[in-house]
Amino acid sequence: MIRSLRLRLMVAAALLALLFMLGLLPALQKAFSLALQEAIEKRLASDVTTLISAARIENNQLHMPELLPDEKFDLPDSRLLGYIFDRQGNLVWRSRATADENINYTPRYDGRGNEFARIRQVDGEEYFVYDVEVKLLGGKSAAFSIVALQPLREYQQTLNGLRERLYLGFGAALLTLLALLWAGMTWGLRSLRQLSHELDDVESGARDGLSSEHPRELLRLTGSLNRLLRSEREQRQRYRDSLGDLAHSLKTPLSVLQGVSESMAQRREDREQARILQSQIERMSQQIDYQLQRASLRKSGLVRHQVALRPLLDSLCSTLAKVYRDKQVKVSLEVPDQAMVPMEQGALLELLGNLLENAYRLCLGQVRISWQGGHTQVELCIEDDGPGVPADQRERILKRGERLDRQHPGQGIGLAVVKDIIDSYDASLTLGDSPLGGAAFRINFSME
Template sequence: MVRFSIHARLLVVASLVLAGFLGLTGLVLEQAYRASAEKAMKERLESQIYGLLAAAEEDQQGRLSLPRLLSDPRFNRPDSGYYAQVSGAGGGFSWQSASMVGRQLSFLQPTPPGQRRFHQPQNGDLLAISFGVSWEDFEANETDYVLAVAIDLSPHQQQIEAFRNTLFLWLGGVSLLLLLIQGLVLRWGLTPLRTVAVELEAIESGRSEQLQGRYPLELTRLTNNINSLIQHAQARQKRFRDSLGDLAHSLKTPLAVLQGLADRDPPLSPEEHAILEDQVQRMNQIVAHQLQRAAASGRTTLTSGVPLKPTLQRLARSLDKVYREKGVERQIEVSDKLLFHGDEGDLMEILGNLLDNAWKYGRSQVRVGAGQRAGRLEIHVEDDGPGIPADQAQAVLMRGKRLDQQLPGQGIGLSVVQDIVEAYGGTLSLASSTLGGADVSLSLPLATDRSV
């Protein structure tokens, strides 16, 4: 199947529309000119009839009579294209103009006195008008006459043909000029799309990293989303490399310990067996953490929104069952309209870790709030637990670091949350809550602006 460019499609469609419009315009103008010329000709015939009637006189017998020569010289010149005749009752010709040598207006229809009619022969070469009059002689006898004037249409048709040729010649020239202007306008209008294609080719070849041009409002959403995809793809590659590097580096020490234990000839003592189990557990934690980081690296902000409140309520109900003996009093102050623009699994991972920490370390109260501010989604999870000292806020975000070693856990929850949040271009911060415990705050960018 042949594929046409946008420029070619628009140019073909616009050309067809322009050709149709100009052709229709030409036909309308031609018909209007023809109608106007025909109306003017009929008015001219009417004026000639009135002139002929004004020249009529009575002869000695009281009958209608006209001079041999009329005041309009065109009626006095043979084959001039202007003809006049007067016919009496019974259709006999009583008078003809000098121009009607060898001609007869036999196509005229009877015209009653006081009426006028227009006539045209079958070949259409003449247009005539007839006017019926009733002439009273000296003896008060009335005689009906029909005065007729005819015009040769050949000059009129030639004039219309000349007008048509001139009209379509000018319309053709105007259409070519408009097509040229139209092509230039389309080329100029589609320049931003060609620029996008050139910049994407530069990105593909490695000469550039982002779309950097200034684009019209209609393309802003497209270019912003493309840049967002590029940024996430670059971040994903970097995080995969970092995760693999961290995984390899983190496993060196546990593997060395295991290798040392494996090389020993005597069987393992209980202490050495405990060391072995501890190293295996550490390796499992490291692998789980790095896999979480690798998964978080592939996130994108172009997914549809996930309702925030139902997810919070579902997690809260589950945690109420897990920590039933604590009887945690929870407050969820979140609007039903708030959306998280990302993967639902990421949202569950983020909120699951934060709420689990709040239920785990809080004494009896947990408060969750969320809202929009400055184009970002803000989420706060507070508890009334022991809190986090300011000098150790950064330490708890480190992999495997926990302030309370007595409660079960691997110490990688907040680290995973931070990795996922950063993958979305957000931030995670720790502070003291008004409830007396910790206040974990998330700030995530909202979806790409869609008001183009």
């Protein structure tokens, strides 16, 4: 399927122009053929008039001069042939040019005056014939058919030459028309290209909305898009404000509860209840963080972000190396400097932070981060040499609250947040086995 609007219009215009020219060519050829036959008829009529003016009747006998006024009748290789027949159809005179010709023609002499026709000989040769019946010749009574003939060869050659010139001319005209159409469409679609560039700037975050410098037909579209962008920004700001207010309002009660649990933990008889209370407070805190992250890290509908990956990985690995300095984790970073990810920076930080924290926490001492880029798809892979994830448990650990590692604190929401972020950006996450011996988390992003 042709996806370019300009190319579609060009193909449609080319097909219409070609069909129009194919329909016009036969009509032009027919019109030129009729005009050429009409010109031949008039010329043969004039030639017959020359014969009539040269003929004389003496003693009821037809006499023709040795040399006719029109020398074409006398030239042996002439294309003009002259004959005179009496009323019975007998040949009574022929021009010198007919000496080598054997024409089988019988005049009708049926009172119709004159006739223009085409005849075919047994050898396949065709002729135009102009036959005039004469009853008065030189002021005397006479009954003759005076005939002028011309071979069709000249007519056919002229028609073939015209056909070739028409094909060449129409071909050149079609190419010229297509070039003009291409230039016209390029100019006419310039506003759409400008709109496309502005949308690219909006997606990349370089501008907030579309300009009003567009044709009248596009203003309603650009106005609707601007309203949608404005509504989206306002809605996202309201989300951020509401989430900030929610986090602030919950922070104080949780701090109070945390203080109470610490006071209870100092009394031996309340330590078990204090431990349970602290566990529930921690769980509430993590659940609140999860819901806040899930609500705030939504993909924008129109704005498409592009974030450089290498700086974020360098920063996160540096931070995690300090957190897990006792492990002396060796990190292999196989990511080019120009690698980009179609994701908002905050969402990407949350995603990478959770995956890398898991890799550092569970590895034995080695983590590898690799990147494979393409025009439409890119893949980020995070591997470790830890225990890995059993095949029958890989789907379960992506659910909220599910954990395989019971030796470290947490509520198992990190990978659930990662899954939510990936789903909101139309990416995909697959779990597999790494050549290092542990788990391999592969994230595929669409660049379209």
